[in-house]
Amino acid sequence: MRAQSVDVGVEELEERLLREEFRYQKITLPSGRSVGVRDRSATAAAIFPPDLTGKSVLDLGCNYGYFCFEAKRRGAARVVGLDVDADALRKARLLAQCLGLEVEFQLRDIEAEPLAESFDYILCLNLLHHLNDPLTLLRHMADRARERLVLEVATLGPHDGRKLRLFPLMRRLLLRYPVIYVAPAAAEAQRKLKNYYLTPKALENLLLMQRRLFASLEIRPSEFKGRFLALAHRRRIRHLLLVAGPTAAGKRTLAAALFGGALPELAAALELGDPARFGRLVRDAELRRPGPAAVDALALRYDILRPHFASIHGYARDPVLDVLACAERVTILTIFAPPERLAAQLRAAEAGKRRWSKRHRRMLERYESGKVLEDYRRWLAFSERFAGAERWVVAPYEGHALHPADAFRRRLAEAGGG
Ligand SMILES: C[S@@+](CC[C@H](N)C(=O)[O-])C[C@H]1O[C@@H](n2cnc3c(N)ncnc32)[C@H](O)[C@@H]1O
Incomplete structure (x- = not known):
């Protein structure tokens, strides 16, 4: 009896849905009939793995x-769909x-308030150009996608290029x-243009060069x-060791000794486990090259003088520090060397060079004047924000x-x- 009443409910819902106007996504109903026009199954197959349990x-x-329904069918635990169009959401709820x-649909203008919650997958398909x-x-x-950020992007392809009246060349x-x-x-408006069109290279620079997530x-x-x-794959690091300090503080030397087993007491005090698993100290430039998403241990070198030479105007705007948001466990190890030692090490490192770069001259000035102690203090104060x-x-x-x-x-x- 119960099953029958549910079936009747579904049939009634189908009839109601078939009387509505659907202009976009094609969605197949339990009876095999469908609403909507655009078959989006190729995109679903490209963006989702078969199992989202x-x-x-x-x-x-x-x-x-x-796409919410497709995610749910693949086993996703929680699916939230958000749209500014109340009528589209009314139909979406009927379809669900x-x-x-079970999908949670929210009526919201995504530009009106920032995303507060993180999700494993965030989809933004054919939306950016409307904003x-x-x-x-x-x-x-990028900040909120824990595992994968998926975008379908309007670009300068033949379809949009024709509307924009761009010469093919x-x-x-x-x-x-x-x-x-x-x-x-x-x-x-008569050409139905949208606001923005991005090329793949623009997106690559935005996501991989301007960020390190x-x-x-x-x-x-x-x-x-x-x-x-x-499809942007978020970095996931089990244990991140950030080896920080000013230029010539001895970051590489310390890391080589630590990971090579020459400083067992320090490794034990830092609870690094087997320090050899960190391998070697990685530079920022290496993070900009594609690599595996999941990493057990990563040691990253960080120069605390970067705000003086990297046009980032303070640590808060430094994309290198994005990496800290990608790790389950973070250890920040700052190397302290007295200013006179730093000056001596910088001179030794630069010995034999015909001309010092402007950057190194500025550093030497900070070391000789003792101003580098301000850099240490500022860095240590800033690092307090990495709770945990x-x-x-x-x-x-x-x-x-x-x-x-x-x-x-x-x-x-x-x-x-x-
Ligand atoms: C071109 S459709 C894309 C639909 C779907 N993502 C897809 O690719 O099949 C754009 C959707 O974004 C919604 N939208 C546009 N501006 C929005 C905003 N500011 N906040 C939330 N949704 C918005 C529209 O209502 C519309 O449903």
């Missing part, structure tokens, strides 16, 4: 919820009921560069209007004495270091 998925600009799939400020949303999504040329094409959308980015052509799909990180200062010139970072910063401040 236990994952959380957020679909921004979900429309009638096609009819299909018997007033796609770059802000891109930053927020020009269009193909622009496509090779990191271009964000700004369209005169409002004035050209993703280990790799797959770009694939999309069957949808000659657009492209981008284990923060230490090691002093190689005091027999590798290890100090809790906060106590060391107070000591520096009392001694007049800023």
